[in-house]
Amino acid sequence: MAARIFNRRTVLGGIGGAALVSALPATGAYAADTGLWRLGNIGAGAGSSSEFRDYAAANPEVVPVPADWATRTVWNDVLSKGLKASLNRTMDITYSLGSVPANGVRFEVKVIKADRAIPQLGVYSNGTMVGMIQIAGLDAPGVTIPHQYVKTYQLYIPKEFLKTGGNVLRLEAVRSFRSSATEDARCSWEWDHLRMIALGSPAPEPWHGRYTHLGTAIMEGHFGYNANAISVLPDVLEWLGIAHSGNVVRAGFWSDVEPEWTAHGAAYLNELKAHTMQVVANHLNARQYAPGGTLTQAGKDKLDQFWATYGANVQFYEVDNEPGIFGSTKEQDLAVGAYAAASAPSHVRIVAPGWAYKAGTWEANASERREVEDLCDLTNGHSYGPTYSSASPGGSFGETLLTYAPITDGLPKQMLVTETGTTDAHVDNANLAHPEPKAAAFDRIMRAHVGFVDHILQHAAFFRDTNNIYQLFEVPADWTQPEDITGHRFDATQQTRLEIFRRLAAAYATHGAPLTYVYLGSPAANRKVYTRAVNTATLPGLPGNNAKSNKVLINVVNFGHTQEAVAVRVTMPSSGTWTGRRFGRGNVCGSAQAPVTLTASPTVDLNLTLVAGEAVQYILGRA
Incomplete structure (x- = not known):
């Protein structure tokens, strides 16, 4: 296994260093x-x-x-x-x-x-x-x-x-x-x-504020990477708008719940690879394998075996999960982090623990967190509802700034947040008088992360916990029928998490060389319609497994409050027939999508009607 020298390189993350330098x-x-x-x-x-x-x-x-x-x-x-x-x-x-x-x-x-x-x-x-x-x-x-x-x-x-x-x-x-x-x-x-x-050369990426990845965790129950979870991946990843351009999924291969993922773990990762998705994994339980603050030989052997079995399809490794809440000591995390950094394949980036900043524990102290952070390539931090901006301790945004202050232009290393989002109990700040308070709470925390986080993972696409409802989708009665998957609703009057997530994914989290587009007719001036069309084939292969995409992604987003008729002409990479799927509004997977066949000359003309806040994505490949 390749030896790894940690903390001695500039970590550019994302889809490999070279891609991000140009992006x-x-x-x-x-x-x-x-x-x-x-x-x-x-x-x-x-x-x-x-x-x-x-x-x-x-x-x-x-x-x-x-x-x-x-x-x-x-x-x-x-x-x-x-x-x-x-x-x-x-x-x-x-x-x-x-x-x-x-x-x-x-x-x-x-x-x-x-x-x-x-x-x-x-x-x-x-x-x-x-x-x-x-x-x-x-x-x-x-x-x-x-x-x-x-x-x-x-x-x-x-x-x-x-x-x-x-x-x-x-x-x-x-x-x-x-x-x-x-x-x-x-x-x-x-x-x-x-x-x-x-620009002195063609833009490799349609820069939109920051280079951002969006993702989630997709599993049955809490940690079940089984045939059910695998069966829904193609539809869920594409419906969310995150497939084919290097976005990130959390795969918690925790050592203390191995029966839930061992049999299907490799197949699960291969399905993610097929959709050009990066993976952040977490494996060793620090409390189990470094009980006194020193990693046991059994722990070293276990992590070595994890790399040998799964390492090629893993791009990020998370040192621990909420150590203050679950009781890991700083010494335990230092032991796991140091060995993970030294033993991981050279393409794997080490991610700091998912900090919860629990008051009264060592992880609420920025200087103690920094000791672990210095072993890691990327920082981390969990947040729910308004907690990204909560007064210290507890707010992931402010706490991260404390760890790395002073800030002169962004954080000194990338940030991969392995859990964020809202539960159904979260509502927006009453002082802002939002008429859709639950939708607004999710919208605000996710937009905040687009503003300062590089890789953003909503907590869970499906989650079986009636007391803490985080999910984007309802847990299906029949996992073998992905077309019947339904978006979770707060109530009949508010936008869903799914709609908000898709809008942000379409606007910020698809990557590749920008394709030329123009609007047809005479659209109203300064309307809030944004088009993002990219050729994912220009992206380098993913670190480790060299997975590449050959898709064209065309996204049209209505950021406004009124319905918009949009006629847009996109220049495709080549003439000929392009086929794929179109995802738009609809709260059931089967009704939200439609097959499409387009003939490029090399331009194609798209005519759409988008309701307020809607995102439409075309996922296209050469026939």
């Missing part, structure tokens, strides 16, 4: 004067908004890019320090292009402070939505924040939505889906600077 260009790789324009001074460290004026009471706030943008240092006569929906909800940045960049552009905004309500930044280029950036923050009225989250968000704008001469980039502070105006005062952020950069 997320380093913001420091471009001098300020090589871009098309910049607003604000690029500050050292966490940056500052002090050079701007306070929020203007203007809607829209019109900002012509000044001719001296490259040398200007005073900006308080040009634009506000950020956006706040109750004051300057929209900002129109006007600028001129002598010619359209052949590869499109990248828009960047470095956010230095944002509200924990998780505002959204809608971005429109010349009247067409090109993205809806989820901005993570911890600010709240009357709350002292030890450390702010500072992050440069990046957005790809295709050349088709630029023009020679005058251009308008509209920025909009967008409150959460179907929320009331009460939220507008909390829908705000401050920035250090904004800039636009012409």
Whole structure:
């Protein structure tokens, strides 16, 4: 087995290091004067908004890019320090292009402070939505924040939505889906600077704020990777919108529940491989195999056997699960983490324990967590309902910032969250007056994670626990009939977790080279419709098993509150016949999908009608 040197490499995670380097260009790789324009001074460290004026009471706030943008240092006569929906909800940045960049552009905004309500930044280029950036923050009225989250968000704008001469980039502070105006005062952020950069080569990825993976755990009961779980994987993965582009599934191969997964574990992982899914696994029970803080030989042998049997199909390994709740000591986790890091195949990334931050235990202490974290390639942290933003201890967002403070531009390592979401008991903050409080609670926590987490795993697609209902789907009466799987409903009036998850997956979690698309006809200006079309065949093989996809994924998302008729023309990778499935609205798997056959010339025309908040995905392969 290949020896592993841990903690001595830059972990780029995702679908291999090379892919992520190209997918997320380093913001420091471009001098300020090589871009098309910049607003604000690029500050050292966490940056500052002090050079701007306070929020203007203007809607829209019109900002012509000044001719001296490259040398200007005073900006308080040009634009506000950020956006706040109750004051300057929209900002129109006007600028001129002598010619359209052949590869499109990248828009960047470095956010230095944002509200924990998780505002959204809608971005429109010349009247067409090109993205809806989820901005993570911890600010709240009357709350002292030890450390702010500072992050440069990046957005790809295709050349088709630029023009020679005058251009308008509209920025909009967008409150959460179907929320009331009460939220507008909390829908705000401050920035250090904004800039636009012409791309020197084709974009390898349609950057949409951050490079994000979404996933869940798919099992029968608690840990059952059996024939039933395997039978539903193809439909569930595709219905969720996470198949074929390297998203992540949690497979807890815990050593203390082996009878529930041993017989079918290899087949389960092979089915995930077939859908180009990455796996985060957890195996050794630290309390069982490192009782005194030293890993036993039996524990070493057991983990070695796990790598030999399953290692090729595992990309991430989680050291422990909620040690403070289940009673693992720091020394036990250090022992497991050190051996996992030293013994794992070289492609496997080690993930910190799923911290629960239980008060009174060692894992509530950032410095003690850091000792274990230093053995790991990725950090972790569990959260439910509003706890991502809870006051310390207990909030995964704030606690992670404590572990790695000070933050100057995102976390210093990637974050893979192995459990997040809501139960049916969670409701949204009453002060935000959301008319769908249970749906809003799930929407807000998942959007927060899109804003600061790299790999986000909703707790469980199916979960047999009537006291804590987490699931995306109802547990089926007959697992052999996946077409009958039904989304779990809070009640008849609220969006389901499934609908919210699919919207976020379609908008942020499908990957590959962007395909050219244009809208047909004369769609209304600045409508909240976003198209993401990718060729997954350009992605490298998954670490370990080299699994690759050959699918084209075309997603159309309606972020708005009204029904939208959408006519879009997509240029496919080649002419000919493409076949597959279309997933749209519907709460039963069989009725939410339909087979499709498209003839590309190499363009295909799609005509859709999307209700408010709907996401449609086409999953296509060459016939």
